[in-house]
Amino acid sequence: MTPLRVSIVAAIAAIILLAIIFELIRSRRLQERYALLWLATGGVILFFSLWRGALGEFADLVGIAYPPSALFVVASFFILVVLLHYSTVISELSERNLALAQRLALLEQQLKETTESPPGPIER
Amino acid sequence: MSVVAETLSEAKAGRVATKSRLAILPALNEEASIARVVREIRAADPGFEILVIDDGSTDHTADEAERAGARVVSLPYNLGIGAAVQTGYQYARNNGYEIAVQIDGDGQHDPGDLDRLLAPILRDEVDMVIGSRFCGERRYRPPVARRLGILLLSAVVTVLIRRRMTDPTSGFRAVNRRGILLFAGNYPHDYPEAEANVLVARHKLRLLEVPVTMRTRETGRSSITALRSLYYMIKVSLALFVSVFRRYPALED
Numbered sequence: 001m002t003p004l005r006v007s008i009v010a011a012i013a014a015i016i017l018l019a020i021i022f023e024l025i026r027s028r029r030l031q032e033r034y035a036l037l038w039l040a041t042g043g044v045i046l047f048f049s050l051w052r053g054a055l056g057e058f059a060d061l062v063g064i065a066y067p068p069s070a071l072f073v074v075a076s077f078f079i080l081v082v083l084l085h086y087s088t089v090i091s092e093l094s095e096r097n098l099a100l101a102q103r104l105a106l107l108e109q110q111l112k113e114t115t116e117s118p119p120g121p122i123e124r
Numbered sequence: 125m126s127v128v129a130e131t132l133s134e135a136k137a138g139r140v141a142t143k144s145r146l147a148i149l150p151a152l153n154e155e156a157s158i159a160r161v162v163r164e165i166r167a168a169d170p171g172f173e174i175l176v177i178d179d180g181s182t183d184h185t186a187d188e189a190e191r192a193g194a195r196v197v198s199l200p201y202n203l204g205i206g207a208a209v210q211t212g213y214q215y216a217r218n219n220g221y222e223i224a225v226q227i228d229g230d231g232q233h234d235p236g237d238l239d240r241l242l243a244p245i246l247r248d249e250v251d252m253v254i255g256s257r258f259c260g261e262r263r264y265r266p267p268v269a270r271r272l273g274i275l276l277l278s279a280v281v282t283v284l285i286r287r288r289m290t291d292p293t294s295g296f297r298a299v300n301r302r303g304i305l306l307f308a309g310n311y312p313h314d315y316p317e318a319e320a321n322v323l324v325a326r327h328k329l330r331l332l333e334v335p336v337t338m339r340t341r342e343t344g345r346s347s348i349t350a351l352r353s354l355y356y357m358i359k360v361s362l363a364l365f366v367s368v369f370r371r372y373p374a375l376e377d
Contacts, residue, residue: 025366031313032363036355039362096201103200 002052002067010049018042041078143222147172148212151229155183159192168235179208206316217308225298233296237336241298251329255296255336264338285325292318326372
């Protein structure tokens with residue numbers, strides 16, 4: 001069985017994490033779509049720290065002798081998923097950034113052509 | 125300038141009777157239907173300037189729209205329906221339009237309903253009118269799963285804004301200048317309609333639902349596939365839940 005102290009500390013940590021996520025969404029510093037994975041992470045940690053029997057059974061199932069380690073493993077897994085998700089987000093952002101810069105440069109060139117006087121001598 | 129003088133000068137310019145109107149059509153790969161929608165809007169109400177927001181289409185949506193006589197804003201890549209629609213509201217804000225109507229570019233909304241949508245706004249009774257597929261007689265019956273989702277959402281939105289809302293996911297809506305300013309500055313991102321309704325209500329703008337006809341999609345597919353429905357429900361529920369704890373400043377005119 002997981003030591004009670006471990007469960008309490010983990011539960012408090014999860015609740016603090018969830019509260020921070022909530023506040024970030026509320027103040028519009030975190031978009032819902034990027035918050036969902038974080039909420040799942042906090043929720044799962046909270047679930048396993050409150051329901052200690054489930055953590056014990058999960059540890060048995062995957063062959064981890066010491067249940068708190070299983071909590072650690074679960075948390076690590078979710079953090080890995082979050083990180084991987086952010087890698088895809090960054091890839092998408094950099095691609096979009098590139099497309100924007102190209103489009104801006106082309107627009108600038110086009111604007112210069114249309115606003116500048118047409119080629120050829122103006123004064124005679 | 126006094127209100128009277130302003131009204132008079134507006135009347136001279138012939139603008140009281142015909143407030144400047146913009147139709148915003150978000151379109152993603154709708155080359156088969158966009159031209160017809162543009163022509164139908166023109167036929168239903170020639171007073172509309174028609175603006176197609178091409179949300180990163182990979183087909184000839186932009187060309188078709190332009191050929192049919194619409195103005196076209198082509199986004200550099202797919203930004204999602206929320207950002208596309210907001211671009212239209214920003215165009216309306218920047219160019220001084222007094223009324224903006226949002227209509228899907230796929231032809232599922234009937235431009236024949238435009239009068240009905242505009243009337244309460246022209247009478248200055250409300251700030252936003254939503255075309256509902258579920259109130260009134262001509263009811264539309266979507267598949268069970270979607271119907272259930274819409275029912276759930278409409279219950280949540282009804283509770284949040286304390287007034288009955290039968291079709292919170294409708295993308296057929298009209299707003300006045302206040303609505304344009306609100307949406308130009310602040311519009312939800314993906315799957316935005318339900319949140320937009322709450323936004324409008326929380327900013328103390330007046331809203332109203334009127335019945336409209338839903339036409340079955342002739343081309344293309346709904347952007348909401350079965351796989352995305354779950355994400356849709358979770359994301360929108362979260363956003364609606366958080367909105368309860370946000371404060372919304374009163375709008376300045």
